[in-house]
Amino acid sequence: MQRRTRAFTGLFLTAPLLAFLLLAYVLPFLGVVRWSVTLPEPGFSQYRKLATDPLALAVLIRTLRICALVTIAATAAAYAIAYVWVRGTPLQRRLAELCILIPFWISVLTRAFGWLALLSNRGLVNTWLQGLGVLAEPLTLVRNEFGVVVGMTHFLIPFAVFPIASAMQAIDGRVLLAARGLGAARLRIFWRIFVPMTLSGIVGAALIVFVFALGFFVTPAILGGGHSVMVAELVYLHMFQSPDWGLGAAISVALVLVVGLLMGLLFRFARPAGLRASR
Amino acid sequence: MSANRPGAAALATAAVVAAFLLLPLLAVVPISFTPARFLTMPKGSWSLIHYRELIANPDWGRSVLLSLRIGVVSSLIATVLATLFALGIWMARPRLSALLVGFVLLPMIVPPIVSAMTLYFLLTGLSQLTGLVGYDTWLGVVLAHVVMIAPFAVVLILVALAGVDRRIDLAARGFGATVTQRALRVILPNIRFGVLMAGLLAFVLSWEEIGVTLFITSVNAITLPRLMWMGVHDNIDPAIAAVSVVLIALTTIALVGRMMLHRTQA
Numbered sequence: 352m353q354r355r356t357r358a359f360t361g362l363f364l365t366a367p368l369l370a371f372l373l374l375a376y377v378l379p380f381l382g383v384v385r386w387s388v389t390l391p392e393p394g395f396s397q398y399r400k401l402a403t404d405p406l407a408l409a410v411l412i413r414t415l416r417i418c419a420l421v422t423i424a425a426t427a428a429a430y431a432i433a434y435v436w437v438r439g440t441p442l443q444r445r446l447a448e449l450c451i452l453i454p455f456w457i458s459v460l461t462r463a464f465g466w467l468a469l470l471s472n473r474g475l476v477n478t479w480l481q482g483l484g485v486l487a488e489p490l491t492l493v494r495n496e497f498g499v500v501v502g503m504t505h506f507l508i509p510f511a512v513f514p515i516a517s518a519m520q521a522i523d524g525r526v527l528l529a530a531r532g533l534g535a536a537r538l539r540i541f542w543r544i545f546v547p548m549t550l551s552g553i554v555g556a557a558l559i560v561f562v563f564a565l566g567f568f569v570t571p572a573i574l575g576g577g578h579s580v581m582v583a584e585l586v587y588l589h590m591f592q593s594p595d596w597g598l599g600a601a602i603s604v605a606l607v608l609v610v611g612l613l614m615g616l617l618f619r620f621a622r623p624a625g626l627r628a629s630r
Numbered sequence: 631m632s633a634n635r636p637g638a639a640a641l642a643t644a645a646v647v648a649a650f651l652l653l654p655l656l657a658v659v660p661i662s663f664t665p666a667r668f669l670t671m672p673k674g675s676w677s678l679i680h681y682r683e684l685i686a687n688p689d690w691g692r693s694v695l696l697s698l699r700i701g702v703v704s705s706l707i708a709t710v711l712a713t714l715f716a717l718g719i720w721m722a723r724p725r726l727s728a729l730l731v732g733f734v735l736l737p738m739i740v741p742p743i744v745s746a747m748t749l750y751f752l753l754t755g756l757s758q759l760t761g762l763v764g765y766d767t768w769l770g771v772v773l774a775h776v777v778m779i780a781p782f783a784v785v786l787i788l789v790a791l792a793g794v795d796r797r798i799d800l801a802a803r804g805f806g807a808t809v810t811q812r813a814l815r816v817i818l819p820n821i822r823f824g825v826l827m828a829g830l831l832a833f834v835l836s837w838e839e840i841g842v843t844l845f846i847t848s849v850n851a852i853t854l855p856r857l858m859w860m861g862v863h864d865n866i867d868p869a870i871a872a873v874s875v876v877l878i879a880l881t882t883i884a885l886v887g888r889m890m891l892h893r894t895q896a
Contacts, residue, residue: 356809357722357723358722358724360718360721360722360809361718361719361721361722361723361724362718362722363718364714364715364717364718364721364722364813365714365715365718365719365722365724365730366718367711367714367715368711368712368714368715368734368780368784369715369730369733369734371711371776371777371780372733372734372736372737372777372780375749375752375773375776376736376737376745376748376749376752376777377736378752379748379749379751379752379755380744380748380751382748382751382752383744383747383748383751386751428647428650429647431640431643431644431646431647432644432647432648432651434636434640434644435636435640435641435644438635438636439635439636439641440635443636443641445889446648447644447648448889449882449885449886449889450647450648450651450652451651452885453651453652453655453878453881453882453885454651454652454655456834456881456884456885457655457877457878457881458838458840458855458858458877459840459841460838460840460855460858460862461655461658461858461873461874461877461878462654463862464658464858464862464870464871464874465653465654465655465657465658465874466654466657467669467862467866468654468657468658468661468669468871469653469654469657471669471866473668473669473670473671474657474661474669474671475657475660475661475671478670478671505651505654508647508650508651509651537637562739562741566740566741566742566743566744567741567742568742568743568746568841568844569840569841569844569859572863573862573863582743583741583742583743586743586744586747587743587845590747590750590845599747600747603741603743603744603747603748606741606743606744607740607741607744610739610740610741614739
């Protein structure tokens with residue numbers, strides 16, 4: 352009797368969101384999958400094209416290269432600032448928190464625009480360098496791959512900070528004191544004890560950054576300026592500029608498969624807090 | 631503990647990262663005062679024309695109002711759906727709860743470009759049935775935003791529920807409280823802060839959403855990020871710098887204010 356009430360309550364309360372997402376998300380996604388095998392003609396021709404077309408392959412390789420660079424840069428930078436956020440003096444911690452949270456809450460558009468303001472031909476960096484007489488001609492810092500990597504790293508650092516900081520918080524300070532008591536030097540404690548103990552946070556952060564970077568659209572579109580097209584922008588181009596919906600859909604399906612694989616890895620290393628909480 | 635404070639090298643590295651994080655936000659400030667019509671530094675003469683433009687051009691005000699309306703409606707719907715869902719998971723603890731939670735978090739994990747294409751498919755389909763909820767309508771944007779922001783609300787509310795002592799719910803059940811009474815009178819009051827934060831996060835996420843909005847709107851439902859996109863991507867308009875300065879200032883005030891509030895409480 353009680354079991355049945357409980358099951359009924361669970362069903363009744365969870366049904367609205369489940370039904371909503373089923374109708375508004377899963378079914379339309381199946382529609383996209385159908386596009387990928389029916390447009391322009393039935394069959395897997397779009398997937399074959401995706402695997403053999405030199406342009407699509409070039410975009411794929413560029414995407415992986417950019418994602419790898421961004422993952423390394425953002426995870427390393429996040430580690431440095433998370434360290435001060437978790438272990439600094441109260442003032443240092445407050446300053447680090449502001450430096451992480453202010454960019455985190457500001458929209459991706461504003462942040463990409465900030466990099467344009469800084470790096471474009473008439474931006475701050477070029478104006479200063481030319482004013483100092485260091486440069487005769489402005490350096491091309493955006494509308495290329497460099498700009499995309501910088502902008503994406505900037506966007507993703509806060510997302511990498513959270514898993515790393517929670518791994519650092521979980522460390523028992525007495526372990527570090529014990530190491531010190533046994534005569535280990537500062538650097539040795541950091542590299543041999545502290546970093547290995549936060550490995551799960553590092554792996555989690557790197558996977559989150561990589562997954563987010565893979566399907567990124569806004570920052571590459573603005574800072575790449577069409578010269579450094581990534582997978583997501585390729586989908587956009589196939590939807591709106593030179594319509595080939597079948598190919599766009601095929602790329603989307605392939606992206607979902609890759610992300611699914613990576614998320615499987617993530618769950619092996621670090622379970623997101625939300626899921627752990629539901630247990 | 632204090633023996634293991636960050637050393638000089640760690641502080642210096644963190645300071646470089648902090649500068650990297652803040653520089654692009656500071657860079658828009660001088661640009662916003664340029665008298666030119668294109669993105670450039672104000673050399674000598676500073677001007678407020680781009681701030682005046684924000685007030686003079688009705689497009690900006692209209693898009694702010696539209697974004698507010700969409701943000702309020704979609705965050706309310708998403709928070710209600712997420713709260714019900716999280717309560718169901720917490721109270722009934724179904725055997726498949728990990729799977730169910732994983733399922734509702736999908737829109738958060740799937741690349742935004744794929745969600746954009748999916749929702750484009752949905753809304754262009756709905757457009758053929760009704761003109762009310764469809765491609766390039768404000769209700770269509772609400773529908774898409776609910777899909778995108780509900781998972782974040784679910785995570786925040788589940789985290790809040792993880793902090794609730796199950797014994798108070800057991801006690802209420804022991805005294806014969808019905809499911810509704812338990813949910814409304816016992817559990818919800820204990821997680822009201824978490825629900826509030828979930829609603830706030832959902833609102834902010836809807837207010838800034840561009841990745842999906844870009845695909846499902848064209849000329850009618852121009853939200854603020856959609857309007858900014860046109861000013862950044864299609865042609866670089868210094869008015870975007872003025873908008874950005876306003877948004878950055880609001881965010882900074884809110885965060886510093888919150889921090890001061892916490893300090894006085896502590």
